[in-house]
Amino acid sequence: FMPIDRLNIFSDAVFATITTFMVVPLKEEVQSYDVTEDLWTSLVADWYRFLVFVISFLIVSTLWQDHVWILQKVEHVGDVGLILNVLLLLVASVIPFLAALMGDFYRYPLTSRLFGGCILTLSVVQGIMIALAFRRSKMLSDHLEGDKTKKWMSVEFLSTAGLKIVLSALSIGIAGASVPASLVLLAVAMFTDWICIIVIAVYRSRKDQSFSTGIRTHLCRRFVFEDVDIDRTQTFTDGVFIIVATLIILDITADSLVPLNGKMTEEALYEALLDKKEALLAYISTFVTIGMIWYINYSMVYYIQRLSRLLLLFNRLTLLFVSIVPLGFQLVSLFSVEEAGTNENIAVQFHCILILFTSVFQLLFWVAAHWKRDKHIASSLGGLHRKRIFCLLLVYPIASLVIFCAAFSTSVFKVNTIHAVELSIPFIFLLIKLIIELVLHKRDSQ
Amino acid sequence: FMPIDRLNIFSDAVFATITTFMVVPLKEEVQSYDVTEDLWTSLVADWYRFLVFVISFLIVSTLWQDHVWILQKVEHVGDVGLILNVLLLLVASVIPFLAALMGDFYRYPLTSRLFGGCILTLSVVQGIMIALAFRRSKMLSDHLEGDKTKKWMSVEFLSTAGLKIVLSALSIGIAGASVPASLVLLAVAMFTDWICIIVIAVYRSRKDQSFSTGIRTHLCRRFVFEDVDIDRTQTFTDGVFIIVATLIILDITADSLVPLNGKMTEEALYEALLDKKEALLAYISTFVTIGMIWYINYSMVYYIQRLSRLLLLFNRLTLLFVSIVPLGFQLVSLFSVEEAGTNENIAVQFHCILILFTSVFQLLFWVAAHWKRDKHIASSLGGLHRKRIFCLLLVYPIASLVIFCAAFSTSVFKVNTIHAVELSIPFIFLLIKLIIELVLHKRDSQ
Ligand SMILES: [K+]
Ligand SMILES: [K+]
Ligand SMILES: [K+]
Ligand SMILES: [K+]
Ligand SMILES: [K+]
Ligand SMILES: [K+]
Ligand SMILES: [K+]
Incomplete structure (x- = not known):
């Protein structure tokens, strides 16, 4: 078993590197601006490059955040976990290239499909990592051993990953019909954790005496009180x-x-x-x-x-x-x-x-x-x-x-x-x- | 006072980034190679680019190593130390640019002078950091409090920094006469710590009963037994x-x-x-x-x-x-x-x-x-x-x-x-x- 700390630092550094590399296509584009033309016009004409940048930033930072969520629940990583982690980082590091491609060829469904395919692969790898972590309970932290918390936690994690897979598959499917819609779906897929938390909170507070107090307690616990590493x-x-x-x-x-x-x-x-x-x-x-x-x-x-x-x-x-x-x-x-x-x-x-x-x-x-x-x-x-x-x-x-x-x-x-x-x-x-x-x-x- | 750990990690990451950026001019050069021409000929024709790469790698990694030596002796860093550290990192991050310049304009004394000037600035900043650390003894680790060890340690550190300053100033001086000699001097300046350790070991074992045993003890202690973080x-x-x-x-x-x-x-x-x-x-x-x-x-x-x-x-x-x-x-x-x-x-x-x-x-x-x-x-x-x-x-x-x-x-x-x-x-x-x-x-x- 590998100690989790060095793996975490390594992954954080790779995610940080990928995040910062995404601004490179923007910088290359800006260098070709004509200084005599109105700058606002040039910037507005490149709106989709900025949009793609924001969406890819959202994707990589959500990916990092999910990685933190998953590994916060884990105590040790075995060889399979290590290989899955390297695979995740390798696929994630292709995102800056796909984002640059998307910026240059915004109207082509092909680029949108490639982007969606990348997110789909990442979501599947994440899903396998989550399933693995919850199956081998010896890998989980002790404070999670409470059966009820663990059950809801696994429901939340797996539904988040599942919804992400469904949404990115859908995004590939509709790329042929509309590229913007496919991009929007990918952006929505980055909020699946929020969606799942809210849906689960509504479901769980259904039986509570006061619905509004119950839902506030559930949401507060997850959004305000829960620790992030x-x-x-x-x-x-x-x-x-x-x-x-x-x-x-x-x-x-x-x-x-x-x-x-x-x-x-x-x-x-x-x-x-x-x-x-x-x-x-x-x-x-x-x-x-x-x-x-x-x-x-x-x-x-x-x-x-x-x-x-x-x-x-x-x-x-x-x-x-x-x-x-x-x-x-x-x-x-x-x-x-x-x-x-x-x-x-x-x-x-x-x-x-x-x-x-x-x-x-x-x-x-x-x-x-x-x-x-x-x-x-x-x-x-x-x-x-x-x-x-x-x-x-x-x-x-x-x-x-x-x-x-x-x-x-x-x-x-x-x-x-x-x-x-x-x-x-x-x-x-x-x-x-x-x-x-x-x-x-x-x-x-x- | 700032805790030393986060400063250390931050500096290590900056040094690592600078180190890896130096290969970029080599990569740009290689891209322009003619595939029909003999590759060995093309590579040998660019020998000075590779030499400059090796020397700048030596410089940055020695800089990092010196940083480790200095901060290993220190417990806390004040505001002045923090600013000196940022200045050191800022000047060091210009090295990849100067190395690229050196590769493109190898025969011009100007590039060699700029390179030497950068190393001179870095050595002066390092010298000030060392002097500061040894003056405020409360910043030193406790295990260094032994007066004799501390005295020899300060002699070694200050003579290393001093010799580095002298060598890089000399390198700027002779750049007009011979660019290769100026480069060699810079490379030698990166081994001043070794030179000073050996000279001090010879000096200290002069009075010992057996010269050869004494010198071996001194050198062994510094080269083999001393911990690096x-x-x-x-x-x-x-x-x-x-x-x-x-x-x-x-x-x-x-x-x-x-x-x-x-x-x-x-x-x-x-x-x-x-x-x-x-x-x-x-x-x-x-x-x-x-x-x-x-x-x-x-x-x-x-x-x-x-x-x-x-x-x-x-x-x-x-x-x-x-x-x-x-x-x-x-x-x-x-x-x-x-x-x-x-x-x-x-x-x-x-x-x-x-x-x-x-x-x-x-x-x-x-x-x-x-x-x-x-x-x-x-x-x-x-x-x-x-x-x-x-x-x-x-x-x-x-x-x-x-x-x-x-x-x-x-x-x-x-x-x-x-x-x-x-x-x-x-x-x-x-x-x-x-x-x-x-x-x-x-x-x-x-
Ligand atoms: K481009
Ligand atoms: K943990
Ligand atoms: K804190
Ligand atoms: K060049
Ligand atoms: K370029
Ligand atoms: K220390
Ligand atoms: K160890």
């Missing part, structure tokens, strides 16, 4: 942040040198590299911004002692937007040329919207954790540190909103302002820290 | 394996669709995708091969209770070759066309050499662990499991040697043979496992 969430989150922050250097490495000529003089090379400093500056800004957003996440999760399904949802939404943040930086540095005119302002606004959504979902995570605070947050969090975290959480929403509004002015917005703001935010964080230290020091000396 | 080594190793295994899907995602035409018919798209099945098969083979090599690593490290500098060296060499394995698969699928003729055999041989080196260094790791076995290997490892691990370790060297020799035959070698062999190896592993289970079962029933 915090360590695994942290590994997955850290993995996404790390790869998103460093993925841009890969772009600079692979592509930025192509226009340079191998036979140029040393001076010409120096000039050419100076031209690349925009890209390098954009990289440093992205790295710092994503590092700071990670730092906020780290500060919050440090005090979280129980992670509910609701909190996890906000965490996933944060990750969804974080993984597009490099796209915003890319657009900003792409449109920072003179020919772009006021298009530069639109690029800045797009960038601000991404940062705004990321930081607002972080804020919602923390606000949601304060509802039933004693369950979610460790009692060691004092009032002062709570204020500090709220201050940190407000910096990015305010900064991005101010820049967003300022970019409406007709004068051409300088992209360097963005970099100046982004690179000054660590100092604001340090200032907040310093003020807290001073207050603590004053309080101690009194 | 096994958890961090595992995180770094896993990170490299995961990103190497999945990086190819990024290639397929970003590049493989370019030749397809957006206005083709559904049938034409289907045909075009069938042509891509080679690339997908190569991906699956790579994923499976790297997964199996990871499994061997996992099986060995499971029983390792003490990791010495020597074992770490073999681990790093394994990782060096693992990170080029995808290049071998890429060449094999690139040269599997009819025009390539016997070039296909050379591609297969190149692939086999990579697998051979990877697996031989894994074997050497295990053999080295058997020297002073009671120190390195947990006593829980029975004779049967030791045999199993040796069997696993022999599969890849034998398979790659056999295919390498078979590829010398003048008949054109079919690339599918490679995939068939690679995909059958998991079954060989399962067979070995089955035999062990049978023997154990028989032994139990006796």
Whole structure:
């Protein structure tokens, strides 16, 4: 038997890698934009690429979440489980390719069928894993041994997997008739766990004295009070942040040198590299911004002692937007040329919207954790540190909103302002820290 | 104060990501090879790209190793330490770009100066981190409190960092005169820890009664008996394996669709995708091969209770070759066309050499662990499991040697043979496992 911990970390890291790779086709597409054309028009024309990105993000992060649910119930993994797990990861890692294919050939039923086939395979593998875990009860954690809980748990897990198989098979079937409908079905298939939980709650509270109290108890238990593995969430989150922050250097490495000529003089090379400093500056800004957003996440999760399904949802939404943040930086540095005119302002606004959504979902995570605070947050969090975290959480929403509004002015917005703001935010964080230290020091000396 | 664990895992993952990104410029270069030209000639003509790859791998993995050394001595990290750490990671993540630049413009002193400047910055940041750690002794682990050990430790650490600064500054200075000499100096700078340990051992054993016994004691203590953090080594190793295994899907995602035409018919798209099945098969083979090599690593490290500098060296060499394995698969699928003729055999041989080196260094790791076995290997490892691990370790060297020799035959070698062999190896592993289970079962029933 293999210890579950290393398998979990390994799987989390693979899922995080797959999640972040899906933004690559978007980045390739954005590079081909004409800077003189209106940016909103170009972005809107690519709506289906963004839709496919969101749906594939939803699919991979749900897959990860299901993996956490299943393995949270398991104590040991045998060889068959190990092989199924590798098969799951291998099939899942093809999703970025299928998503890119889908973006390029949106109207072809074939791509939609391939995508559905991939999800169907994944659901079948998951179903086998669940069946295996519940059959060999020695693999289950001890706290699940209560017969009634175990029975309902197995009903819920198997019906979730079954419904997912049915929906993805249906999605393949109707791809010929309508590609959008097939995509919608795949998206719905990602909420089968919610659907099954609600249906089971309704069924179980049928016999209770008060239907509405019963259903609220059942739903509350599953959505608010049930633990999600915090360590695994942290590994997955850290993995996404790390790869998103460093993925841009890969772009600079692979592509930025192509226009340079191998036979140029040393001076010409120096000039050419100076031209690349925009890209390098954009990289440093992205790295710092994503590092700071990670730092906020780290500060919050440090005090979280129980992670509910609701909190996890906000965490996933944060990750969804974080993984597009490099796209915003890319657009900003792409449109920072003179020919772009006021298009530069639109690029800045797009960038601000991404940062705004990321930081607002972080804020919602923390606000949601304060509802039933004693369950979610460790009692060691004092009032002062709570204020500090709220201050940190407000910096990015305010900064991005101010820049967003300022970019409406007709004068051409300088992209360097963005970099100046982004690179000054660590100092604001340090200032907040310093003020807290001073207050603590004053309080101690009194 | 921040707990050291999450910082360590975060840094390990960033270093692993940077390490694997360095193969990207090699992959881009290989894609432009002419399949009708002799492959050995093309590869030899790119010797400096491979040299730059090896040197940058050496630099990043030494950087990671130094990070482990420094933080192994530290208990807590304050804000200044945290910022220095982020700065270190940020500067380190530019190395893949500088390596790509170096590969493209090998003869220009400017690229060599930029590379040297990057290493100089990193060495200075490391030096500040070390000075900080030794000044605030409350940050040091308790077992280092012995005054004499601490003094020599600080001398060793600071002289290592100082020598590194001097060598990289020198490397920038002589870049104008000779680019190769500047590169050699950078490579030497990566062994400053070894140099300092040896010099200090000679100095300290000067006063001992027997010089040769004294020096052997000192060196043995630092090279063989000193612990390296096994958890961090595992995180770094896993990170490299995961990103190497999945990086190819990024290639397929970003590049493989370019030749397809957006206005083709559904049938034409289907045909075009069938042509891509080679690339997908190569991906699956790579994923499976790297997964199996990871499994061997996992099986060995499971029983390792003490990791010495020597074992770490073999681990790093394994990782060096693992990170080029995808290049071998890429060449094999690139040269599997009819025009390539016997070039296909050379591609297969190149692939086999990579697998051979990877697996031989894994074997050497295990053999080295058997020297002073009671120190390195947990006593829980029975004779049967030791045999199993040796069997696993022999599969890849034998398979790659056999295919390498078979590829010398003048008949054109079919690339599918490679995939068939690679995909059958998991079954060989399962067979070995089955035999062990049978023997154990028989032994139990006796
Ligand atoms: K568990
Ligand atoms: K490319
Ligand atoms: K290139
Ligand atoms: K926590
Ligand atoms: K430590
Ligand atoms: K494309
Ligand atoms: K171990």
